[in-house]
Amino acid sequence: MLELRISERTFGQPVLGEISAKIERGDRICLLGPSGIGKTTLLNAIAGLDETIPAKTMIGAVKLRVGYLFQEHRLLPWRTLSANIQLVGATFQEAAGYLASVGLKGYEHYLPDQLSLGMARRAALARCLAVKPDLLLLDEPFASLDPVMAGGLKVLIAGIMDANPGMAMICVTHDGDDAEILANRLWYLDGKPARLQWDDRVGESGLIDGVLKRLRHKLEDS
Incomplete structure (x- = not known):
């Protein structure tokens, strides 16, 4: 579906070094x-938002529909939730359906400022889904949420991925527990410039914390 061939650059002080990876349909990558290592930079590069990284290094990107849930919800504050979602091509009825799918049924006429942070994230996720993405990018979607809201959002995202088995996801997080719930594949980014120190499938549950501890200790000792 998408192949990354980011080459190491020898000029300046690039955040990202050489990165090679393939993303397939159904991948759930955490x-x-x-x-500060460059996780958001990598996500922006995949989304085509980093002009310092040539588009030719993202093979297959031009054919993909990408939904991007930023750290900030980026909903237009003067438009209702329905109107925000209609901006990406949905009808009013479709917008209502997407809002219902993220637990916001009946909130079509609310403004973003009338919502809690968790609800605004859900509304922004509904807008991502309205794009009908092949690839869903999530940049720390659980940051600043209380444990209950964060847990509910994790369950929601896992359900969305189960309902759309052909869609791929890359979720930036700091928490191995998030990966336990969401991931079938783990990426670990580290180094100066940053490279993928780990790219592998996630096997049985309960192993991710062990992998992360070994990686952190190895990189601290190197």
């Missing part, structure tokens, strides 16, 4: 790594 991208972890230290704060």
Whole structure:
């Protein structure tokens, strides 16, 4: 579906080094790594938002429909939730359906400022789904949410992925527990410049924390 061939650059001080990976339909990738290492930079590159990384390094990207849930919800504050979703091509009825699918049935006429942070994230996720994405990008979707809201959103995202088995996902997170719930594949980004230190399928549950501990210790000792 999408192949990354980011080459190491020798000029300046690039955040990302050489990165090679393939993303297939149905992949549920959780991208972890230290704060500030370049996880959002990599997500932006995949979305085509980083002009310093040539588009030719994202093979297959032009054919993909991408839904991007940013750290900020980026809903237009002067438009209702329905109107925000209609901006990406949905009808009013379709917008209502997408809102219902994220637990916001009946909120079509609300403005973003009338929502809690968790509800606004759900509304932004509904807008992502209205794009009918092949690839769903999530940048720390659980940040600043209380445990109950974060847990509900994880269950919601897992359900969305189950209902759309042909869709792929990359979710940036700092928490191995998120990967336990959401991931069937784990990426770990580290180094200067940053590279994928780990790219593998997730096997049985309960192994991710062990993998992360070994990676962190290995990289700290190197």
